[in-house]
Amino acid sequence: MIIKGFNTFRNRITLLTGGLLLSLSLVLITYLYHVATTRLSTASGESLVNISQSISTMLSANLIEREREIILLSKRSSLFKEQDLSDLQEAIDQIKDSYKYYAWIGFANPDGVVLASGNGLLKGADVSQRPWFINGQAGAFIGDVHKALLLERLLPKSQTGTPIRFIDFSAPVMGEDGELKGVVATHADWLWVDDVLSSAFTQVSERKGVDIFIIDNENNVLYPDNDLGDIEVPSALPQENQFQSLVWQDGEDYLTSLVAVNFPESTNLGWKVVVRQPTAIAMADVKEVHRLLLVLGVFSTLLCMWLAYRFASSLSRPLERLAKTARNIQQGNRNVSFQDDSQLKEVTSLSRSLQEMMSSLLDRERTLLQLTVTLEAKVKARTAQLEASNRSLEALARQDPLTKIFNRLALDEALLKEYELAREHNTEFAIIMADADYFKKVNDQYGHTVGDNVLKNIANVMKDIVDSAGMAARFGGEEFTVLLPNTQIEKAQQVAETLREKIASTEMDTGLFVTASFGVAMFKMTDDHYEQVLNRADAALYKAKDRGRNCVVVSD
Numbered sequence: 286m287i288i289k290g291f292n293t294f295r296n297r298i299t300l301l302t303g304g305l306l307l308s309l310s311l312v313l314i315t316y317l318y319h320v321a322t323t324r325l326s327t328a329s330g331e332s333l334v335n336i337s338q339s340i341s342t343m344l345s346a347n348l349i350e351r352e353r354e355i356i357l358l359s360k361r362s363s364l365f366k367e368q369d370l371s372d373l374q375e376a377i378d379q380i381k382d383s384y385k386y387y388a389w390i391g392f393a394n395p396d397g398v399v400l401a402s403g404n405g406l407l408k409g410a411d412v413s414q415r416p417w418f419i420n421g422q423a424g425a426f427i428g429d430v431h432k433a434l435l436l437e438r439l440l441p442k443s444q445t446g447t448p449i450r451f452i453d454f455s456a457p458v459m460g461e462d463g464e465l466k467g468v469v470a471t472h473a474d475w476l477w478v479d480d481v482l483s484s485a486f487t488q489v490s491e492r493k494g495v496d497i498f499i500i501d502n503e504n505n506v507l508y509p510d511n512d513l514g515d516i517e518v519p520s521a522l523p524q525e526n527q528f529q530s531l532v533w534q535d536g537e538d539y540l541t542s543l544v545a546v547n548f549p550e551s552t553n554l555g556w557k558v559v560v561r562q563p564t565a566i567a568m569a570d571v572k573e574v575h576r577l578l579l580v581l582g583v584f585s586t587l588l589c590m591w592l593a594y595r596f597a598s599s600l601s602r603p604l605e606r607l608a609k610t611a612r613n614i615q616q617g618n619r620n621v622s623f624q625d626d627s628q629l630k631e632v633t634s635l636s637r638s639l640q641e642m643m644s645s646l647l648d649r650e651r652t653l654l655q656l657t658v659t660l661e662a663k664v665k666a667r668t669a670q671l672e673a674s675n676r677s678l679e680a681l682a683r684q685d686p687l688t689k690i691f692n693r694l695a696l697d698e699a700l701l702k703e704y705e706l707a708r709e710h711n712t713e714f715a716i717i718m719a720d721a722d723y724f725k726k727v728n729d730q731y732g733h734t735v736g737d738n739v740l741k742n743i744a745n746v747m748k749d750i751v752d753s754a755g756m757a758a759r760f761g762g763e764e765f766t767v768l769l770p771n772t773q774i775e776k777a778q779q780v781a782e783t784l785r786e787k788i789a790s791t792e793m794d795t796g797l798f799v800t801a802s803f804g805v806a807m808f809k810m811t812d813d814h815y816e817q818v819l820n821r822a823d824a825a826l827y828k829a830k831d832r833g834r835n836c837v838v839v840s841d
């Protein structure tokens with residue numbers, strides 16, 4: 286089934302070209318969507334990796350620096366004499382003053398007894414069981430983060446109230462003879478990590494929702510302090526220098542990166558810097574690009590359809606113009622022509638063909654019109670001729686050929702009409718029957734031609750006398766009839782007398798006079814047929830003959 290409105294050239298071209306353009310733009314937009322999504326996601330993840338790497342680098346540099354300081358102190362300590370520890374004490378004080386996060390610096394002899402320390406803290410204390418002393422005898426050592434034990438009571442409380450934690454750096458002090466003279470150590474306050482990270486935080490402060498964690502080799506959170514013990518990192522963390530989207534303890538999805546901290550060669554504590562950012566924020570740029578692509582998609586759709594419509598219109602408009610012209614011509618408008626201004630060769634050709642066809646058809650139409658007019662005129666003239674012929678034929682059919690007055694047929698028709706009129710409207714009419722007297726003798730004596738002339742003259746007399754008062758007709762042979770409508774008996778008798786006198790006094794042929802006898806009868810309402818009136822008039826005529834002729838007898 287064809288959808289209504291789809292079966293136009295313009296709409297089909299629009300849908301076809303629009304569909305093609307739209308498909309192309311959708312493919313392009315889908316490609317851009319995937320490329321943008323991949324690249325922006327990668328960029329967000331790599332940005333987190335970069336932050337992790339920069340923090341890792343700073344931490345690593347700081348650890349190396351602290352280790353270098355303790356090694357330098359150990360070398361310098363080898364010069365002191367056990368009897369005089371003033372040089373060592375001076376060196377310890379200098380180092381402690383050089384770095385504010387050194388909570389404690391001290392020197393313990395091979396027995397683990399503290400001989401010298403900053404501010405004299407723990408002087409004389411036995412540290413032989415502390416990991417930094419045990420490990421520090423063999424070489425440079427970095428001890429993992431731990432709570433303060435002996436120093437907890439000796440140092441001022443932290444402002445945040447969290448327990449003081451240290452990271453230990455220690456190194457052996459060797460004499461010139463290669464014998465162990467003791468171990469030097471520093472306890473750096475873990476707060477130094479805040480200092481290390483502050484610069485990194487400054488850089489990432491614009492990145493909303495970014496959290497930084499430092500975890501040990503068992504994935505315990507070392508930093509931040511405030512969240513110690515509260516936050517756990519996901520068990521499946523990204524690979525080294527990688528990022529991935531992970532669901533954390535709070536059920537939120539975070540883009541998470543992981544970078545290992547480079548430790549000095551002496552000790553690798555296996556720390557890692559983990560940076561996370563809520564995926565919703567990290568992917569905000571991606572969403573923005575998606576929104577832009579959506580707008581671009583809508584815009585390109587509208588543009589494609591508009592371009593397609595313009596293209597389809599440019600194709601269909603010339604055809605629609607031709608169709609409109611054809612409709613105009615069909616409706617009778619002859620003052621139009623098929624325009625020939627299209628740039629399409631096929632349309633131009635069609636337009637010319639239609640124009641030529643129209644000219645040819647109009648020529649034929651004009652010819653046909655002229656023929657029709659001529660034919661109509663001929664038919665009209667012929668019809669008029671026929672009507673005239675019919676009229677004269679009708680007249681001839683009702684005319685007596687000899688006397689040229691009405692014949693029996695005309696008399697019968699007139700009588701019938703008058704009879705019906707009289708019956709319907711109670712009117713009167715009279716009939717006069719006339720018959721030439723001794724007419725056989727005329728024929729016999731003068732010949733038929735004279736006889737005919739006599740009959741013609743009698744007819745003329747009757748026609749002249751009756752005139753408009755009625756109708757004179759030849760009844761047959763030498764017998765005549767007069768019909769007098771609306772005439773009373775007296776008047777009818779008077780007309781009969783006038784006729785008798787005029788006939789008798791008229792010279793019918795040279796020296797020839799004839800007479801005629803008359804019978805007069807009136808219509809009666811009791812008559813069933815007009816012939817009854819004729820019969821009565823005829824009967825009266827016979828009476829006139831019997832009475833000697835040349836007289837008028839009126840019927841009862």
Ligand SMILES: Nc1nc2c(ncn2[C@@H]2O[C@H](COP(=O)(O)OP(=O)(O)OP(=O)(O)O)[C@@H](O)[C@H]2O)c(=O)[nH]1
Nearest residue numbers: 721722723724725726728732733734736737762763
């Ligand atoms: N010349 C001529 N004669 C006719 C015509 N029609 C009839 N006749 C003649 O009219 C005559 C009529 O004669 P009849 O019927 O005997 O009557 P009549 O001689 O007139 O005698 P009455 O009527 O008794 O007076 C006949 O001789 C007919 O031949 C006609 O058209 N022309």
